[in-house]
Structure formats: C-alpha cells, structure tokens
Amino acid sequence: MSKESLEHLSSLMDGEMSSDSGLFLTRRLASDETLCATWERYHLIRDCIRKPGSKHLVTGMSLRLSASLDAEQIVSVPAWRNNRWLKPLSGFAIAASVALVAIVVTAPQTGTSTGAADAVVNSEPVNQPFVSPNTVAITAVSHAASYSPANKPRVEQLNAYLLRHNQMAGVTGRQGFVSFVPIVATQLSTQAEQEPLADDEQNHDSVDSMSAREAAANK
Amino acid sequence: MLLIGISVSGILMAADSAPAVEWLERMTKAMRQMSYQGTFVYIRDDVVETMRITHVADENGVRERMYSISGPRREVIRNRNGVRCVLQDAGAVVEDYAVANSYFPELPLAEITDSEAYRMYLSGTARIAGHTAHRVSILPQDKFRYGYDFWLEEQTGLLLKWVLKDSKDKALAKLLFTDFSIGSDVDVSELTPDSPAGGFRVLPTFSPAKPVVEQSSPHWLPNLLPAGFKLSSHSHETTDGSSFEHLVYSDGLAAVSVYIEKQGSQIGVMQGVGQLGTNNAFSRLHGNLQITAIGEVPPITVKTIANSMTRSVASIQP
Secondary structure, three states: OOHHHHHHHHHHHOOOOOHHHHHHHHHHHHHOHHHHHHHHHHHHHHHHHHOOOOOOOOOOHHHHHHHHHHHHOOOOOOHHHHOOOHHHHHHHHHHHHHHHHHHHHHOOOOOOOOHHHHOOOOOOOOOOOOEOHHHOOOOOOEEEOOEOOOOOOHHHHHHHHHHHHHHHOHHHHHHHHHHHHHHHOOOOEEOOOOOOOOOHHHHHHHHHHHHHHHHHHHO | OHHHHHHHHHHHHHHHHHHHHHHHHHHHHHHHHOOEEEEEEEEEOOEEEEEEEEEEEEOOEEEEEEEEOOOOOEEEEEEOOEEEEEEOOOOEEEEEEOOOOOOOOOOOHHHHHOOOOEEEEEEEEEEEOOEEEEEEEEEEOOOOOOEEEEEEEOOOOOEEEEEEEOOOOOEEEEEEEEEEEEHHHOOHHHHOOOOOOOOOEEEEOEOOOOOOEEOOOOOEEEOOEOOOOEEEEEEEOOOOOOOEEEEEEEOOOOEEEEEEEEOOOOOOOOOEEEEEOOEEEEEEEEOOEEEEEEEOOOHHHHHHHHHHEEEOHHHHOO
16 A cells, blocks of 8 residues: 555544545545555554553454445345245235225325415415325424524534434434434535425426325325 | 235234334333443445444433544534534534423334334344344335334344435445443443533524423424324424424424524525435525424425425414
C-alpha cells in the first residue's frame, strides 16, 4: 500500500479530509480488504492509546463486514412458505383473496370521506395513494409547547426537529439509540426549491396498487 | 368457501407473526431496561462510520451516550433531563429537554399487529459479536414506509444488528455491532462526555418549560395519510395560537412529525427535500408559515403529508 493511501486513511480518521475525497476513500474501503484491514488497525491503535488495556478491542471488522454483506445477499423467505403441506392451503387462501379483491374492485365505490365535515380550507386535490385521516378519532394527548426561533442553517434546524421527533414519537423508542444514529452520522443532502420527486411516475403506479389494497382492507 | 379461505389465510398470517411480535416486545423492553455497551459500524450508501454506545439503566435512572469513533467528533447524550448533541464539525450544541410521557416510552405493538401495513416473521439465526441472534423481518406492504431486519440477542432480546429496507427489500442502511457487552461488563465511566463543548453555539430547540397536558384539537390537519397512520402526539404554542405546532403521526412502527412554525426574519427559509441519514424531510411555505414533515419514511410520504396539511375549521372559527 502506498504511503499516500496511508496518509489519506489517516486524514479520514481525523476528519480532515474533504467530503468528496472522503466519499472516494470510503468506496475504496468497501472493496479493498487490505485498506479496510489497515483502517481497522488504525482504530485499534487509537483505542489502545486512548484506553490502555481495553477489553473491548474491535477485531476482525473487515471479515465481519464482508460476512455481513454476504449474508445480506441471501433472499429471505418466510419459513412457512417452505412448508410443502401448506402450499395447497396457501394457494386456496390466495385464490380466495384474489376473488375478494375482484369483488371489491368491481363494487360501486361509496364515498366515505368525512374529511369534508372537518371542512379544512385550502384543500388540495386529493390523490389516491393516501387515505383521509379525518375518519380516525383523535385521541392523542395535546401538550402546550413553544419554539425558540434562532438563526440556524437548515441542517441544524432539521437536527432540532429530529431530536424532538425522536422524543415525541413513542415508536422510535422501540429501536432505542438507533433513532439517534443519523444525528451522529448525519450527512445532509438537500434539493433546492421544491424539486419534484424523481420517481413520480412510479408513485402513480403505487397509487393504483394502494387504492386496491385500501379498498380490500376497508371491505 | 370464500370465508373459509379468508379465515385460513388470516390464521396462517397471525401464527406467522406471533413469534416475531414476541421478540419485538422483548427488544423494546431490553433496549430500555438493560445496560449494554458496544462498538458498531453504521453503513449507509458509500459511507461507513464507527460509533460507540453506552446505555446504563440502574438506580440512577437511564443514561445513554453515543459517540462517533471515526470522522468528526459527534455525540448524543440522553438522560432524565433530555437530549444533548455535541456537533464538533458544526461547532454547535443542540439540546432538547425531556418531554413528558415520551422518555423511553412504552410502545403500542398492537398498532402493528392489527394493521395490514407490515408483515413480520422470524427468519433465522446468526452469530454476531460473539452472541447468537435471532432475526426478525418486517416487510412493508406498500411504498409509503420502510421495512426492517432486527437481529436480537438470544438471551436478552437486545439489538445486535439492524437493517433498514425499502419496499423492494433493498437495504438502505445497516448497523452491526462488532463487540458487545451486557450488564456488569459495562464500563459506566464511558458515560462521561469528552467532547469539548466550550465555545460552541448552544442552539435551544424548544422551551424548557414543562409542557402543559391538555386536550385540544390540532390547528392543522393532513388531508392525506398512508393507511394505518394515526395522530399520536400533538404540541402547540399557547401564546400565539397557531404560530407553532408539532404533530406526530405513526402506524406503530414508523412515525412522521409535522412542524408548522411562523417564518421570521431571522429564520432561514427551508423548501424542498432534505435528508438526515435515513430520515427524509420535506418543507414548504404557506404564507408566512413553514410546514416541514420529517421521519424515517420514503420521500414521497413526507412530501405528500406536508403538501396536504391544511388549517382545520376549528382554528379559523371565531
């Protein structure tokens, strides 16, 4: 390995590398086992310096990473799908479900949206992929809160939003610390001024599938 | 025959998901109540980062510290007082105070099992960081939410590996422990922060005042939500009616926050799509108000919710 590569690796660890160069080097890390092993050794050395005698040394990271990535290539198949005796039953169930969907799709659509009752103003055209939430009884507890405006760039504002989101959204507690990892590892990317999503066409496809699924579920 | 088919299908699905739900319940409890410590790698796109986590639950309460080992020094500290983030590269500290009833809260697993938004099942075992782990797979049934693979430690249910996937089962991000300690092996001294916060700008996010619990209707509501999403939390500013409002919608696993706040001369205007790790955000302006939706869901979800937010009738009636 060249001296230049080692210097780049050292710069990456110290956070002194530009984002473009860092991206290039991390791509190399993903494919270059020698470089990855060196990167691991650097971390070990730094850990030992910081905390001599640590029992929690990181070893075999490159191998574990490779093993992990290899394992992810395996397509996961639910166990019950492999049970041969279930196949006739499953086939029947699927056939029955298809029949139900067919019935639902051809049945007259009755408007059930009570969103009008809530009479929101400035309502925008209602697309199909999402359902009106206004049929759901609102039972959530409300809190009084206030926000302290400050002059901060977008990334900081989004960080603040995410912090409060993680605290208020109870479901994020399920994964514990994982919800806060993006803040430590954050790499903000933004698109300026209302750029449309790139896969709008694909979204229209999903609109139809969602509608059918929703109709079946509601039925 | 049709009803029999539907019943059989439902029974098969329920039997399939029951063990997975049981493991999720174990994970939820373990992640909150147990002490653990370890080093993990976080992989997203082409970026590989190494971090360290120390989570201690003892007579002094729950305390947690997570910090980056590689790259810029960043850390997140959580305790009974709230959350504190030190971002060395930004030269800033972001703080938020603990919010009532949301500090390591209980989770409504029933919301997931009763919905058709996800399919869950156990899908094998593996050895991770010296521990045997069971894999729980959660597949989204549409394109408006993400799926997950959780690898949970056999004895405790603690999370050893995490994979975020899109609706096509493509991995978007991974988290994998490379060493892991539990219980008495945890070095509590690592809870002490070592980030030099001196001289950093402190960016307060919200008022430290204790939130006042009250029942009220939101001033803003979305016209459109993915199936299964319900309002789970609502905060608003009491002094000026609608100048600030925070709504959280959740399907029991994914959650989206919507922030509506008044634009001031000192606040930079945000518009369009943003991304914080695996969290997507979308902002738009409505008069002098800025509406932002953010959450660990696909971009189309935050964009549609943000665009569909409208003022409720209750808020405009005299």
